Amino acid sequence: MIGRTLGIYFALRFLQSLTVIFFTIFGLIYMADFVEMLRRAGDVPNTPIVIVLLVCLMRTPSIAEQVLPFATLFGAMAAFISLTRKLELVVARAAGVSVWQFLAPPVIAALGLGVVVVTLLSPGAALMKKEADIIEAGIFKTQLSAQDSNLWIRQRGRDQQSILRADLAVDSGLRLSGVTVYVFDLKGRFVERVDAAEGRLLPGEWELKSALVTAPAVDPRQMEIYHLGTNLLPAQVAQSFVAPETVPFWSLPRLAEDTESVGLDSVGYRLRFQQLLALPTLLAAMVLIAACFSLKLSRMGGVGLMVLGGVGSGFVLYVASKLISDLGGAGMLSAPVAAWSPAIVANLLGGLTLLNREDG
Structure with a gap:
């Protein structure tokens, strides 16, 4: 079995790569949103630049939350390629550590990160997004909904x-x-x-x-x-x-019930709740998919093709998830099926590919 020290090391390397990539994407989203908000604020006289900066900062976490699965995919690929290039995974394999053993720490770290995001970070991002919408409506004199x-x-x-x-x-x-x-x-x-x-x-x-x-x-x-x-x-x-993205995770079930009680459609709130519940599983699937394209020795060539394959797989998964989510929002699929099926299928495909390459 993999030792505790080695397991923590692999998990930390994965989280380190994920953190760098996520905050890089966060900064790009913030700058793009700031430029767009600044352009709109130019039509409103005497708009304080500090307010524009604050509104963009409050909106960015909600947007960045949507790209977290891709940050996980790229972070895992970067960590595995680095570990392979430095022959650390080669030494681990030579010591009798299987691919499933050194993948377990990053997968567990991804699951734990998903739980933290869903229970703590996502509610805070939802509240900030709601307040940012109110401030934005006050600046530009627009309707909230x-x-x-x-x-x-x-x-x-x-x-x-x-x-x-x-x-x-x-x-x-x-x-x-x-x-x-x-x-x-x-x-x-x-x-x-x-x-x-x-x-x-x-x-x-x-x-x-x-x-x-x-x-x-x-x-x-x-x-x-x-x-x-x-x-x-x-x-x-x-x-x-209220938009589902501005409702904290803990309030979604109650709001869905209240919406149904007044005769309105609650599919959006139920779908959002199930998507957040499925987020840890989706992050774990991203780690498995990353492993499928980044465990090959760099000296054997083809690293660029492997990275391109990982990016392509992530894009296909995003398109499929978006399509299934739209079907769920239209009521053609139940909320649990629309939210959980992409994560479950991605885990099965990633596990099947690794079984074929490593144990087949």
């Missing part, structure tokens, strides 16, 4: 229930445009349909303007204001329009 893909809400009032659809929702869902409401009694019998140009949520009711009310066996009537009772609170609806 907008949804325009046929919003549907199921709700109840004191003596009725209704299904509300809107073409556009702004101001965190508190103001709607192109509103259509189907009103039913408490027994589920259809009562009337209401078509309104716009509406806004007030305590205990929706205020619909320029409403056309159509009911069975009754002539349609035009109403300047139509009051629709609701059990929704403004805070509940506004909370349901």
